[in-house]
Amino acid sequence: MANEPTLVKCLIWDLDNTLWQGTLAERDKVALSDAVRKVILGLDERGILQSVSSRNDFDNAWSRLEELGVAEYFVVPRIGWTPKSAMVKEIADELSFALGTIAFIDDMPAERADVSYHHPEVRCYEAERAADLLELPEFTPTVMTVDGRRRRQMYQAAAHRQTARSEFAGPDEDFLRTLGMILRIVRATEEEITRVEELTLRTSQMNATGVHYSDETLRSLLADGAHEVLVVTLDDKFGAYGAVGVLLIEKFEHAWNVKLLATSCRVVFSGAGTILLRWLTDSAANAGVHLVADFRRTDRNRMAEVAYGFAGFRSEDCDCATEIPPTSEPETARLHLAPTRQGPPVTMTVHAPDLRSPEAADLVWGPPASEA
Amino acid sequence: MPESTSEQLTIAMIEQRLLDFLVERTKIEWEVGQDLFESGVLSSLFAMELVVFVEKAFDVSIEREDLALANFRTVRAMTDLVLRLGKAADA
Numbered sequence: 291m292a293n294e295p296t297l298v299k300c301l302i303w304d305l306d307n308t309l310w311q312g313t314l315a316e317r318d319k320v321a322l323s324d325a326v327r328k329v330i331l332g333l334d335e336r337g338i339l340q341s342v343s344s345r346n347d348f349d350n351a352w353s354r355l356e357e358l359g360v361a362e363y364f365v366v367p368r369i370g371w372t373p374k375s376a377m378v379k380e381i382a383d384e385l386s387f388a389l390g391t392i393a394f395i396d397d398m399p400a401e402r403a404d405v406s407y408h409h410p411e412v413r414c415y416e417a418e419r420a421a422d423l424l425e426l427p428e429f430t431p432t433v434m435t436v437d438g439r440r441r442r443q444m445y446q447a448a449a450h451r452q453t454a455r456s457e458f459a460g461p462d463e464d465f466l467r468t469l470g471m472i473l474r475i476v477r478a479t480e481e482e483i484t485r486v487e488e489l490t491l492r493t494s495q496m497n498a499t500g501v502h503y504s505d506e507t508l509r510s511l512l513a514d515g516a517h518e519v520l521v522v523t524l525d526d527k528f529g530a531y532g533a534v535g536v537l538l539i540e541k542f543e544h545a546w547n548v549k550l551l552a553t554s555c556r557v558v559f560s561g562a563g564t565i566l567l568r569w570l571t572d573s574a575a576n577a578g579v580h581l582v583a584d585f586r587r588t589d590r591n592r593m594a595e596v597a598y599g600f601a602g603f604r605s606e607d608c609d610c611a612t613e614i615p616p617t618s619e620p621e622t623a624r625l626h627l628a629p630t631r632q633g634p635p636v637t638m639t640v641h642a643p644d645l646r647s648p649e650a651a652d653l654v655w656g657p658p659a660s661e662a
Numbered sequence: 663m664p665e666s667t668s669e670q671l672t673i674a675m676i677e678q679r680l681l682d683f684l685v686e687r688t689k690i691e692w693e694v695g696q697d698l699f700e701s702g703v704l705s706s707l708f709a710m711e712l713v714v715f716v717e718k719a720f721d722v723s724i725e726r727e728d729l730a731l732a733n734f735r736t737v738r739a740m741t742d743l744v745l746r747l748g749k750a751a752d753a
Contacts, residue, residue, distance in 0.1 A: 461689045462708070558707045593710045599729030600699075600709045 295428040298338055298413065299387050302378055303364075304396035305344040305351055308417040314346055314354060322358045325421040332424045334363050336431055339385065339445065342367040343377040343394070365445045374401045375408035393428070395420060447529030448556070454528070455559075463637065466560060469526040471638035473562055475537075475569065477648075478519040482533070483509050499550050499584045501619050503538060516541055518645060522566060524557055531557055535566060539645075545610040546574055546645075548583040551594070558593070565635045567601045569642055569655065572632040577646045580610040581629055586622040603627045671748070676720065676741045683715050684737070694737040709734070716740060722747035 303309045309326060312318030333340055340363050344351055348369040355361035366384045368377035374396070382392050390411040396402050397417035406414055413428065423429050451469070458465040476482075483505055511517040522535030534557045538550035548570070553563040574581045583603055587595065603625035611624060634640075639656030677694050684692045687708070692698065712734055717724055722744060733743045 459689070463688075561707070564709075592713075593707070595726060596710050596713050596729055599726065600731045600734070602731065604730075605726060 296390055297431050298393040298428050299391035300339040300341055300365075300381065300385055301333060301393045301395065301423070301429070302341045302343045302381055304374075304394075304398070304401065304417070305342060305346060305355075305369075307397040308395055308420065309342070310354075310358070314351055320354060322360065323421075327360065329420055329423050330360055330363050333429060336429070338429060338431075340364050341381045341385075342369060343374050343381065343396075344369045345371060345374075373404055375404045378405050378409060378412060395423075444530055444532055447526075447531075451526070451528045462559075466637040469528070469560075469638075471524060471526045471560060471562075473565060473569075473638050473640045474523045474525070475520050475566070475640065475642040476523075477643055478508070478512060478521045478536075480509065480512065482521045483512070483519075499552075499586055499619075499622070501550065501584070501586060501622070503550055508538065511538070515648075520643075522553070522562070524560065524562055534562060537566070537570070539570075540614075541579075541645075542610075542613045543579075544613060545580040545582045545608075546570075546577075547614050548581060551583065561635075561637060563593075563597055564601070565638060565640065567597060568632045568635065569640050571601060571627065571629040572655075573642070573645050574627075575629040575631045579629075580608060581627040582608075582611050582614055583625045583627075584617055584619070584622050585625050586619060598625050601627065602629075671720065671744070673741055673745070676744050677737055679719055680716075680737045680740055683719070687711065692737060694741075696737075697735055698737075699731060699735055712740075716744060720744045720748065 306313045306315075306320070310320040310322050312320035314320055330340065342351075342355070342364050344367075346369050348367075351369045352361060352367065355364065366381050368381055370377075374394075378392060378394055379389070382389050388411070389409045392409075392411075393413045393415060394402070394405050395415040395417060396405075402414040402416070405412055415423070454468075455465055458468070508519055511519055518537070518539040518541065520537040520539070521533055522537070524531040524534045531554075533554075535553040536550060537548070540547045540549060551566070553566065557563070571581065581603070583598060585595065585598065604627070605623060606626050608626050608628070611626065614624075617624075634655045634657065636657045639654060642653050642655065644650035644653055681692060681694070684690070684698070713724055713729065716722065716734075724743070724747065728743060728747070733739055
């Protein structure tokens, strides 16, 4: 049908007098109607993500959503004091959804006007229509797409994981062992480059270089025999995390230059960043080369500096670096490591290519089978 | 023995604060000489927390040359680091 509307992938709810009745900041005892609750659950079943855009104190509003038993249905909430048009854009960006797949519901005409003005693609609904949303064709997928379902599973898996973690009384290490994590490192293909670019843009905490490599640059290096563009994904018993890391390495005779190493803040708790560095260290030791990592300090990547430091990287001179041309990026230090072989990780299994040769078989590196 | 004032942290005080932090954070009891990273699974997040905790709790600043595993491997090593950095700041 030519006039079939584009399906909504994410509905963003206002809270006061839209999702619930009453105004939280005025100490109203806000209530959730059965009709709205039914819509929240119905949309969730259909694989449509839901988020929140509200002018409120975050902790206060979020704990009320928890009390009402619906907090778990909302991803990437924005509760604060920035304009709603900005919140809506942030939510769309964080989910990687086009604005044309976003819907916004709010009782205030001024808020809807602000969102419509800045983002005319976003479909806006008056609060009175909340109860009817399930009847609308744009909220009624005929077929659940694999992508949509998977995205929801990812967010749901993250929620379940969080619950399991908070309920686990023992040491973190023991908890991590229970997850059965599998870290997959693969040489990037054209298809994966887009995911990679997202990562280098978003993952500032562990972006050790502080340098952004564009889609084009990375794409041009795919066929370059001297460069390795590697994409890292993580899975566990709760589901997939998706793409969680990216590595760009240029290989010289005596050293591998790590130009980019970024991991998602979503997996910081898992130790994946540390294990990625250990895998790289082991691979370099195995190949008989040193590692030279580009590092530019930003105000948000101290974790990367700590990770490099604890992995043994130091600001020191070595003959291995003479073959590496100076970097064009300003204020970029080079951290050096003469690597040694590393024992396999005990909390996850790593599947990785053998970086010594494109033809070599992949390697599996992890706990002994009896423990896995 | 260097001169010490009543405000100065003793080795025992530093060790105790570190041990308290570790048991709270890892849910395991540690000895001052025990290797925290032996199993190799403590995450970069934990490493980061440890660095931030040491800096805040003892009012020291840890620069790149001291961000080494050897300085954080045991409670004793961290205590040495705190004393060394504290002394440098007083000088």
